[in-house]
Amino acid sequence: MDTTRPLTRPTPATPTRPPLEPSAPRRRTAYLDNLRIALIMLVVAHHAAQAYGPADWWYVEDQAGSGALAAFTTLNGTFFMSLFFFVSACFVPASVDRRGSWAYLRGRLRRLGIPFLAGTVTLIPVLLYVYYLVYRDQPALSFPRYYADVFLGLGEEPADWAGPIWPDLQFGHLWFIQNLLVYCLLYLLARRTGDAVRRLRPAASVRTPRIPGHRALVLFTLAVAAATFVLRLWYPLDTWVPVAEFIQTEPARLAQYAAFFAAGILAHRHGWLTAIPARTGYLWLAGGVAGAVVLCAAGGTGAFWYATGGATVPAALWAVYETFLCTALCLGLLTLFRERLNGEGPVLSSLAGSAFTVYIVHLPIVVALQFALAPLDPAPLTAWVVVTAAAISLSFPLAAWLRRLPGFRAVL
Numbered sequence: 001m002d003t004t005r006p007l008t009r010p011t012p013a014t015p016t017r018p019p020l021e022p023s024a025p026r027r028r029t030a031y032l033d034n035l036r037i038a039l040i041m042l043v044v045a046h047h048a049a050q051a052y053g054p055a056d057w058w059y060v061e062d063q064a065g066s067g068a069l070a071a072f073t074t075l076n077g078t079f080f081m082s083l084f085f086f087v088s089a090c091f092v093p094a095s096v097d098r099r100g101s102w103a104y105l106r107g108r109l110r111r112l113g114i115p116f117l118a119g120t121v122t123l124i125p126v127l128l129y130v131y132y133l134v135y136r137d138q139p140a141l142s143f144p145r146y147y148a149d150v151f152l153g154l155g156e157e158p159a160d161w162a163g164p165i166w167p168d169l170q171f172g173h174l175w176f177i178q179n180l181l182v183y184c185l186l187y188l189l190a191r192r193t194g195d196a197v198r199r200l201r202p203a204a205s206v207r208t209p210r211i212p213g214h215r216a217l218v219l220f221t222l223a224v225a226a227a228t229f230v231l232r233l234w235y236p237l238d239t240w241v242p243v244a245e246f247i248q249t250e251p252a253r254l255a256q257y258a259a260f261f262a263a264g265i266l267a268h269r270h271g272w273l274t275a276i277p278a279r280t281g282y283l284w285l286a287g288g289v290a291g292a293v294v295l296c297a298a299g300g301t302g303a304f305w306y307a308t309g310g311a312t313v314p315a316a317l318w319a320v321y322e323t324f325l326c327t328a329l330c331l332g333l334l335t336l337f338r339e340r341l342n343g344e345g346p347v348l349s350s351l352a353g354s355a356f357t358v359y360i361v362h363l364p365i366v367v368a369l370q371f372a373l374a375p376l377d378p379a380p381l382t383a384w385v386v387v388t389a390a391a392i393s394l395s396f397p398l399a400a401w402l403r404r405l406p407g408f409r410a411v412l
Helices: 032-049 067-090 092-101 103-123 123-135 142-152 172-200 214-230 252-271 278-297 315-342 346-376 380-404
Strands: 240-243 248-249
Touching: 032 067, 032 315, 032 346, 032 380, 067 092, 067 172, 067 252, 067 278, 067 315, 067 380, 092 103, 092 172, 092 252, 103 123, 103 172, 103 346, 123 172, 123 346, 172 248, 172 252, 172 346, 214 252, 214 278, 214 315, 248 315, 252 315, 278 315, 346 380
Parallel strands: none
Antiparallel strands: 240 248
């Protein structure tokens, strides 16, 4: 800050912000709500597959596996949470413009912070307590004792503790809500810093960035891939760390999530969502679908160019391949929904309104269904279809009911 400026000098006018797309008719952004509905259903399907496909830790163990479902979850991991961050970011600038920074902050703390904390002290400990009783070779404990000694880690760590972490304290699928809240807070900080800088500098015309073309999209993809590769030198995939001892983060995907959140802010601020030609989006969608087919045909994690991290050629190839799929599928799906799936109606409106709540409540339903099917020993694909269909059918009505309860509407 330049403290030599005379206090009597007139403050230059702050440049006018570019017009926002949300001022356009509702029909122009209905596709974002429809895309959110599709994404939350994909999240349910992804978690339904966790017990029957990948070798990752999951709440239900000892189930027959399927290579197809392992490839399905690998493919999902390349793009679907980045797209969630992008779509969520699209609504942030207009909301801050409309409500002001402090009102927006209070709203985010209420709508994201309260559900996150409530789920962390209820849903996740119960799921992990069931896992403790069923799969851990440890003395049986009452839930209050487990919560204090094992979940919070107030007790002594057993010598034969099997992990994956000690204590059991984690946030499960609620990490996304926590990370989204952090990104929103960082956006507010960056925005206020930018406003302060503009007040100290002479007024200047605001230049709207050009609509991204193929060259810009390729450069964006390569930059994110490079950052992803560097992060994975120290933090391979599925390595979670507590930032500031509280923020649950997977550094291996941090570059993608942060970049796509920032891209969502810029895209909505500068009207890129409607300005990018359909031909461009469809071309990238075709590339993304082709890449997805190749990945699945190669067996997902069985592909020779797949590696979770490290200073290796496969790790570098996977960082590029994964980021290409992320950019291509995100842009392609945004274009597809904008051009072909932009309808509105009471059913779609209800589903869109419940999508956030479904994200919170679906996991216990999925896990309960997986436990219920386990004694029947179904084929993996059959179990996945049943769990996915049943979980979606139960989660949306439950979410709609919860949102009608007194006090819940304000936070859900």
